[in-house]
Amino acid sequence: MKPTQILFTDVSSQTWIEKVLLNSESHPEFSKQSEWSVDKRPLHGGPSEGVDLIEVNNGRLKLNIIPTRGMGVWNGMFDELPLGWSSPVKAPVNPALVNLSERGGLGWLSGFNELICRCGLISMGPPGTDAGGNPLESELTLHGRIANTPAHYVSVELDPADGGWIRITGRMTEGMLFGSQLQLESTLETQLGSESFTIKDRVINVGASEAESELLYHINVGAPFLEAGAQFAIPFEEMAPRDPRAAEGVTAYQTYLGPTPGYAEQAYYFKPVADEQGLTPALLSGREGEIGFLVEFVQAKLPCFTLWKNTQPEAAGYVTGLEPGINYPNFRATEREQGRLKVLQPGESYETEFKISILNNSDSVDAIRQKITKLSQQSPSVVHESPHPRFS
Numbered sequence: 001m002k003p004t005q006i007l008f009t010d011v012s013s014q015t016w017i018e019k020v021l022l023n024s025e026s027h028p029e030f031s032k033q034s035e036w037s038v039d040k041r042p043l044h045g046g047p048s049e050g051v052d053l054i055e056v057n058n059g060r061l062k063l064n065i066i067p068t069r070g071m072g073v074w075n076g077m078f079d080e081l082p083l084g085w086s087s088p089v090k091a092p093v094n095p096a097l098v099n100l101s102e103r104g105g106l107g108w109l110s111g112f113n114e115l116i117c118r119c120g121l122i123s124m125g126p127p128g129t130d131a132g133g134n135p136l137e138s139e140l141t142l143h144g145r146i147a148n149t150p151a152h153y154v155s156v157e158l159d160p161a162d163g164g165w166i167r168i169t170g171r172m173t174e175g176m177l178f179g180s181q182l183q184l185e186s187t188l189e190t191q192l193g194s195e196s197f198t199i200k201d202r203v204i205n206v207g208a209s210e211a212e213s214e215l216l217y218h219i220n221v222g223a224p225f226l227e228a229g230a231q232f233a234i235p236f237e238e239m240a241p242r243d244p245r246a247a248e249g250v251t252a253y254q255t256y257l258g259p260t261p262g263y264a265e266q267a268y269y270f271k272p273v274a275d276e277q278g279l280t281p282a283l284l285s286g287r288e289g290e291i292g293f294l295v296e297f298v299q300a301k302l303p304c305f306t307l308w309k310n311t312q313p314e315a316a317g318y319v320t321g322l323e324p325g326i327n328y329p330n331f332r333a334t335e336r337e338q339g340r341l342k343v344l345q346p347g348e349s350y351e352t353e354f355k356i357s358i359l360n361n362s363d364s365v366d367a368i369r370q371k372i373t374k375l376s377q378q379s380p381s382v383v384h385e386s387p388h389p390r391f392s
Contacts, residue, residue, distance in 0.1 A: 023036060047097050058190045073116040120143075146184060196357035199353070225292070230284060240390070270304075
């Protein structure tokens with residue numbers, strides 16, 4: 001049986017479905033499992049007015065995707081385990097209400113509450129003036145624009161192969177007249193009844209001139225995976241703290257505090273190691289090792305990894321970030337000097353891919369820990385105790 005495609009949004013053809021529920025009643029030919037569904041609806045009230053939400057339910061795993069916010073994943077649930085974090089920003093914010101330039105270029109933070117959001121595409125990292133590249137793009141704001149760019153195309157594919165797959169695809173374009181023109185095509189897919197989902201992205205230079213690009217995935221995890229005594233593990237060749245503040249905790253980067261008043265964020269930059277399939281596992285596991293949040297990314301396509309630790313009190317945003325990227329979240333000029341920017345010719349593109357799995361028992365957590373230990377033994381795992389010029 002061939003896959004079924006349903007078009008939700010297409011600006012070019014003026015196609016728009018405001019509200020729809022797909023399930024075994026509407027599409028029994030896809031799967032007769034009553035649990036699966038794709039529910040598309042608008043949000044109303046306050047800063048969420050005008051935001052579209054797509055809830056994908058594969059029977060065990062539920063994910064809330066926000067096409068209006070760059071196809072970010074707001075939050076989710078696996079069985080009884082909540083996925084995401086408790087941000088001071090409680091609801092999805094319409095990008096029209098986010099002024100990226102306010103507060104010295106930190107306006108991006110006024111909409112930041114997702115489990116997964118992208119940083120890029122033209123720039124990411126801290127705000128400031130970058131004299132290099134296109135002069136129209138020299139005034140940079142925190143983490144770029146793509147997370148606040150609505151999708152102009154959204155579709156759903158119901159593929160009955162191998163027990164059934166749900167795929168959500170969105171397209172966003174970031175650019176301006178006389179500036180760069182980059183398009184992101186993103187597909188999130190999950191198999192019915194599984195504990196995981198995969199995101200595959202393609203960034204294309206659709207303009208007529210050469211364009212620079214940056215991209216990082218801000219994957220943000222809170223309780224119950226994050227807690228006092230939680231553990232982080234990744235196989236790596238080298239690691240360095242981002243700045244002197246991170247250097248203060250470099251010997252304890254693998255462990256977490258509980259919610260801590262006065263805590264200032266710390267970030268660590270890794271050069272990761274991949275397994276035989278080219279995948280790097282990054283694991284956050286609970287104190288007792290009974291649950292785990294696993295990110296596996298294609299290292300050749302995402303060669304940089306950032307660990308962000310932000311164990312402030314719950315009300316201030318108790319969270320950690322597991323962040324694969326094509327580069328590190330330094331100022332764009334620094335990444336240009338290090339040769340980590342993607343320079344795309346007209347029509348040229350690059351692709352990224354990662355998978356998130358929820359581990360809900362100690363056996364599965366232990367298996368990944370052992371895998372990371374074995375991969376770590378195959379590399380030097382150099383830890384720099386202070387910031388290193390190759391990284392920041």
